[in-house]
Amino acid sequence: MSHSIKEIAAALGAEAFGDIDLRVSGVAEPALAQDCDLALAMKPDFAAGLPDGQARAAMLWPGADWQSLGLKAAIVATRPRFAMAGLSAMMDPGQGYASGIHPSAVIDPSAQLGKDVSVGPLAVISAGTRIGAGSVIGPQCFIGTDAVLGQECFLREGVKIGARVKIGDRFIAQPGATVGGDGFSFVTPEESTIERVRDSLGDQGDLAAQSYARIHSLGSVSIGNDVELGANSCIDRGTVRDTQIGNGVKFDNLAQIGHNVVIGDDCLICAQVGVAGSSRIGRNVVLGGQTGVSDNLFIGDHVITGGATKVLANVPAGRVMLGYPAMKMQTHIEVYKGLRRLPRLFRDVAALQKAVSKSTKTD
Structure with missing residues (x-):
């Protein structure tokens, strides 16, 4: 599918210059762009690669002299990086899933599927499930008993949704993501060595063999609207109440969210982050890659942690934290x-x- 420079600029709220009827069908880095591509030269340094490519049009930074760059047309956005969100949506060819219900899908008769729901090969949709209109359930997905998905959800290959999980509209889950696995909850018949270490800060006392009894997860997971879950990330169900994820939260790949965790709206949870059980995270928090959050902690609104930060105590709102243990x-x-x-x-x-x-x- 191709778009004219005029159409793209209008969709992005940007300015168009030159031959605005020129059509492009893809985007590329300047040095690799073909004549059918829109080159992404959003900084002067990037524009240096334009002579090595064949682009006739480019997205440029404010104030750029597009004519001196040898272009026939240009798009200039006030915030080019933000404009990339809309541009990439226009140019995304998708995963190529077929519409409709694949004959190999297994759908319980009591499941309720909204209008224009697509279900891919070998997907399983359990009893009592409700799926909102326009949602796409990819190949080999599993949706558990009485789970609820909102409208326009998109589950990539192999996503697993557990029983009684509730998810809002426009949820996106990348391949292998799991929502609603049991929490990691075990207890010993008598005081454990871990409990002793917490009390003594080091002395384990008499060491004896210990076995572990499993605490079942009776809660589930509740997720708001516009949440995205990265590949192979996991959100565990709560022990009694639901694990809760707010609106607009974005998870990178390989994130682990423990039982009973509460995450506020519009947080960014980067790759390999681990949040232990019963911790609470405020709004607009950014947890950098490999951040670890211990259990039963509170992280305030607008906190940012740098990569590999280990949070072992509560963090007030607005702090920028780094290190192990985390400090300002x-x-x-x-x-x-x-x-x-x-x-x-x-x-x-x-x-x-x-x-x-x-x-x-x-x-």
């Missing part, structure tokens, strides 16, 4: 600077000791 980013940087100075400090102390030793012998 500015404090962490000062600590890191101090660590880098340690070798020099040790050399200076050794030199002083040597000087003092010589002085003592002389006296």
Whole structure:
């Protein structure tokens, strides 16, 4: 499918220049662009690759001199990176799933499917499930008993939705994502070594063999609207109440959300983040890649953690955290600077000791 420069600019709320009737059918980096592509030269550094490609049109930064770049047409957006969201949606060819219900899909007669729902090969939809209009259930997906999905949801290959999970509109789940697995909840008949360590900060006491009893997950998972779940990410069901995910939350790949966790609206949860059970996360929080959050903690609104941060205590709203254990980013940087100075400090102390030793012998 092709679009004219005029059509694209209008859809993005951007300005169009030059031959606005010129049509493009794809996007590409400047040096790799063909004459049918819209080159993405949204910074002057990127535009340096235009002579190596064949693009006749490009998306440029505000104030760019498109004619001097040898282009026939240009699109200029106030915030080019944001415009990429709309542009990529227009140009996305999709996954090629066929519409309708594939004959190999297994759908319980009591399941309710809205208008224009598509179900792919080998998908399983259990009893009592309700799926909103326009949703796409990809190949080999599983949807458990009495689960609810809103309108225009899109489940990629192999997504698993557990029993009684409730999901809002426009949910997107990437391949292998799982919602509604049981929480990691086990208990010992007597005080465990872990409990002793928490109380003593190190002393385990008498070591004895211990076995673990499983606590079943009686709750489920409730997810708001416009949530996206990355590939192979998991959200566990609650022990008694539901694990809760707010509106607009975006998860990267391989995220793990434990039982009873509550996440507020519009958070970004990056790759390999782990949030332990019963922690609460506010609105507009960004957890950088490999952030770990211990159990039963609270993270306030607008908190940002850097990559590999380990949160072991509550974090007030608005903080930027880094390190293990997590501390204010500015404090962490000062600590890191101090660590880098340690070798020099040790050399200076050794030199002083040597000087003092010589002085003592002389006296």
